[in-house]
Amino acid sequence: MFTHGLKGSAAPRTPPDVHAARQATSADSHSVSLRVTSSPSPLRARLDSPARLASPDHVSDAEHAIPDSGGTRHADREAIPASPSDNVTNSSPYVDETLRTVVRRYRLTPLAIESAQTPHLNPSTQLAIAIEQGRQTITRGEKPSSMLQCVFVAALAQLIKDAMRPASADPAFAMMLLKHRFPNVNEYVALSSTARDDYQTIRKATNAIAHPGKLRHMTPGAQRDALTGLYHCVSSSTWHTLDDTVLRLLDMPEVVGNASLNQGLKALLESKALQRLRRIEVLETHEHVSDYRAMRDRYGPASKSAMAVSEGAISQQRGAEVESLAAQACGALAERLNELEKNRMIYRTVTSMCVPRSMPGHPDRAKGEWDVVLLKRAHADPTDEWDICLLIEAKASIDAAATDFPRLLRGLRSLAKADENVVYAFETQQGIVRLRGASLRALPTTDTRLAATVLYCSDASAENAPRLLGAASRMQLLSAHASLDYASALARTGDADSRILDVVWHDVLNAPRWHAVLNQYPTLSTVRELMVHPDDLLAAINRQETGDAQSTQARAPHAKHPPEIGPDTATGSSS
Numbered sequence: 001m002f003t004h005g006l007k008g009s010a011a012p013r014t015p016p017d018v019h020a021a022r023q024a025t026s027a028d029s030h031s032v033s034l035r036v037t038s039s040p041s042p043l044r045a046r047l048d049s050p051a052r053l054a055s056p057d058h059v060s061d062a063e064h065a066i067p068d069s070g071g072t073r074h075a076d077r078e079a080i081p082a083s084p085s086d087n088v089t090n091s092s093p094y095v096d097e098t099l100r101t102v103v104r105r106y107r108l109t110p111l112a113i114e115s116a117q118t119p120h121l122n123p124s125t126q127l128a129i130a131i132e133q134g135r136q137t138i139t140r141g142e143k144p145s146s147m148l149q150c151v152f153v154a155a156l157a158q159l160i161k162d163a164m165r166p167a168s169a170d171p172a173f174a175m176m177l178l179k180h181r182f183p184n185v186n187e188y189v190a191l192s193s194t195a196r197d198d199y200q201t202i203r204k205a206t207n208a209i210a211h212p213g214k215l216r217h218m219t220p221g222a223q224r225d226a227l228t229g230l231y232h233c234v235s236s237s238t239w240h241t242l243d244d245t246v247l248r249l250l251d252m253p254e255v256v257g258n259a260s261l262n263q264g265l266k267a268l269l270e271s272k273a274l275q276r277l278r279r280i281e282v283l284e285t286h287e288h289v290s291d292y293r294a295m296r297d298r299y300g301p302a303s304k305s306a307m308a309v310s311e312g313a314i315s316q317q318r319g320a321e322v323e324s325l326a327a328q329a330c331g332a333l334a335e336r337l338n339e340l341e342k343n344r345m346i347y348r349t350v351t352s353m354c355v356p357r358s359m360p361g362h363p364d365r366a367k368g369e370w371d372v373v374l375l376k377r378a379h380a381d382p383t384d385e386w387d388i389c390l391l392i393e394a395k396a397s398i399d400a401a402a403t404d405f406p407r408l409l410r411g412l413r414s415l416a417k418a419d420e421n422v423v424y425a426f427e428t429q430q431g432i433v434r435l436r437g438a439s440l441r442a443l444p445t446t447d448t449r450l451a452a453t454v455l456y457c458s459d460a461s462a463e464n465a466p467r468l469l470g471a472a473s474r475m476q477l478l479s480a481h482a483s484l485d486y487a488s489a490l491a492r493t494g495d496a497d498s499r500i501l502d503v504v505w506h507d508v509l510n511a512p513r514w515h516a517v518l519n520q521y522p523t524l525s526t527v528r529e530l531m532v533h534p535d536d537l538l539a540a541i542n543r544q545e546t547g548d549a550q551s552t553q554a555r556a557p558h559a560k561h562p563p564e565i566g567p568d569t570a571t572g573s574s575s
Contacts, residue, residue, distance in 0.1 A: 092347075092376070094337060094544060095389060099452060102540035105462040106398060106531040108524070123162065126155040127477065128468035132521040134509055144509065152505045156477060157498040160487050163478060171299035173478050173487075178292045180484040181491065185292050188283040191276050198273035199237070205271065206234045209264045223254050239278045243269065315396075323394035325534040326372045326457035327351050330392055332541050334374055346377045347389065350428035359424065360417045367404075367411030372457070373428075378436050385423055387439035392455045395531075399471045401456045402527045406516070408454070409447065415440045447526045456531040466528075473520040480504045 121129075130152040134144040163170040164177070178185045210227040218224045226249050233242035246269045249255050255262055268274065283289050327349060334347040341347070353370040374390035377383065393408060395401040418424060418440035426433050444450050477483060482503045489496035508514045516523070 092337060092389065094340060095333070095374070096452060098333065098537075098540045098544055099390075099455070101543060102532050103536040104529065104531070105533055105536060106458070106460075106466075106528045108466065108528050121155075123155040123158040124467060124469040124474060127152065127159065127474075128521055130155060131473075131508060131518060134505075135518050135521075138509060149502065149505050152508075153498050153501045156483065156501050156504060157486065159474070160478065160483055161490065164487060164490065170478070171295050172475065175292060175295050175299065176479055177484060177487050177491065178288055178295070181488050182288040184283055184286050185288050188280065188286075188289045188292065191280050191283070194276065195280060198276050199234075201273040202242075202268070202271065202277065203234055205264070205268050206231060209261060209268070223249070223252055226252070237277070237281075239274060239281050242274070243278065318396050319394065322396050322457065322459055322534075323351065323371050325459060326392050326394040329457070329534045329537040329541070330372045330374050330390070332538055333390075336541055336545055348375050348377075348386075348430075349373070350375060350430045350433055352429045353433070354427045355411070355414065356424055356426060359414060360419070365407060365410060366414045367407045370411075375433065375435075378439070385434050385436055387436055388443065388453070390455065391443075391453060392457050394457050395460075396458065397460050398458070398466075398524075398528065398531065401458065401531060402470050402520075402524055403472055405447075405523055405527050409445070412443050412450075412454075413445045416443045416445050417441075447523070450526070450530060454530055455537075456527060457534055457537065458531055459533060459535075462533075468521060468524070470520050470524055473517045476514070476517055477504065477508075480507070 130148055134148060134152070137144045137148075160173075162168055163173040179189050180186070210231040212228075212231065215224055215227055215231075218227075226245060230242060230245045230249070233239070233245055246265050249265055250262065250269075255265065284293070330349045334349045337347040338345055350373050351371065353373045355366075355368045355370075370391055371394045372392040373388060374392075375386040376389045378385040378387050393401070393404065395404060418437035420436075420438040420441050422437040423434045424437060424440070426435055444453055482500055486496050486498065486500050489500075508517055
């Protein structure tokens with residue numbers, strides 16, 4: 001019997017809906033254990049410590065790191081409250097308690113899977129377990145077993161077969177497979193990547209020769225008709241007809257005698273852009289290219305098409321709605337904090353905070369804009385300098401947050417290189433805000449130290465059986481060269497040797513470009529730990545407010561229950 005254990009479901013704790021997967025066995029039918037039982041991560045260990053955990057749904061704050069160093073200089077002032085630099089971004093016990101008690105409906109909780117046979121694991125879950133156990137084994141300084149490799153290979157082979165099955169075919173994988181199997185499809189895809197720029201090049205060259213505005217002043221006749229046809233060829237993208245039209249024009253005596261027009265037509269005819277567009281036109285007549293184009297059209301609208309623009313607008317609107325919900329929750333938190341500060345307006349919320357280019361060491365592919373930020377006024381005297389108290393990123397889905405997470409870490413590391421003696425100007429929707437470099441330097445820069453400073457906010461539904469293999473990791477596994485070779489063999493003969501997939505296992509464990517896949521489960525766990533629903537954040541703030549009111553009543557019971565006045569008290573006599 002196979003035995004498995006893995007943190008894998010989100011509340012409510014129900015078993016996953018699993019599908020059939022191949023059981024990996026050796027020739028002598030030995031079994032293999034896939035139990036994932038390593039010690040919890042530093043973030044999980046801190047979050048789950050008895051001193052910080054009020055209930056299974058509560059998450060504590062994580063300690064801050066002091067990053068290495070990297071506007072305007074300012075004189076020393078007394079901060080409110082004066083605090084060590086490593087705590088400058090965690091300046092309110094109220095915020096700490098709110099983050100500790102907010103329900104984390106998306107977090108992964110322990111899930112025991114007793115057997116790979118009953119019920120069967122789906123291949124995605126089995127791959128996630130195998131990869132995570134392989135990672136943990138390497139972390140311990142050991143070598144993953146050959147039987148674990150067999151489990152991985154069998155699960156990947158089944159994943160590929162499922163992606164090829166007509167009833168559940170994955171269009172993206174089918175397109176990759178066509179490109180891998182047929183050179184003409186591969187050539188078509190490569191040429192298509194520059195087709196839009198090539199079209200614009202030909203359009204510009206044609207306008208210089210045959211724009212209707214130019215032709216209005218030309219004497220009617222064969223030359224004008226041919227130039228008009230040339231213009232329409234570009235508009236209709238009929239490149240071979242354009243080719244023939246240019247050749248016909250070059251044979252006309254009036255064109256031969258016009259050096260400028262003759263030179264422009266020859267340059268157009270010899271253009272590399274036109275050659276590529278003509279080749280695309282030929283390739284589009286091939287059967288497999290036609291299949292590829294049909295799949296592409298079914299899978300999604302063409303880039304920059306009207307439908308693509310429409311879908312992009314809908315996606316942007318969806319993101320804006322989630323960001324608005326996050327901003328409302330953060331605004332409520334700022335309002336409550338200011339009430340505790342006797343309405344001194346110490347805290348404020350800003351949105352769409354853009355990182356200035358003047359920041360030192362701002363890398364490519366790092367987060368350059370932060371959705372919602374809770375700020376705290378830096379000094380006791382009136383000033384416009386602020387410290388970061390909480391960063392909130394709004395995401396429409398868990399997959400979107402997991403994909404964003406590396407950019408978020410790069411963005412934090414960039415901010416943490418700030419000069420502590422410089423004040424930096426950040427643009428926001430509420431205007432310019434000036435942040436102290438010391439506050440930026442104190443931001444956490446590792447995934448185990450984020451819980452007190454960073455939240456992902458989403459209104460997505462919490463799944464009963466969350467996917468343990470992320471969408472990006474799944475696609476990288478499917479698009480591996482060996483995976484496509486295996487799929488090609490299946491498509492040709494209906495059968496293939498799965499040992500061809502062994503190289504994928506070794507790459508996942510060792511190759512740098514597979515680092516994200518190897519660490520995909522810890523990343524997913526961290527992202528889900530940081531993710532909250534805006535309703536849950538508001539509820540935590542309200543609970544805190546209710547708790548404060550009850551605490552005040554408990555400390556001052558006489559305010560509600562004055563002492564009784566008896567006869568002796570009324571007469572002023574004493575016993």
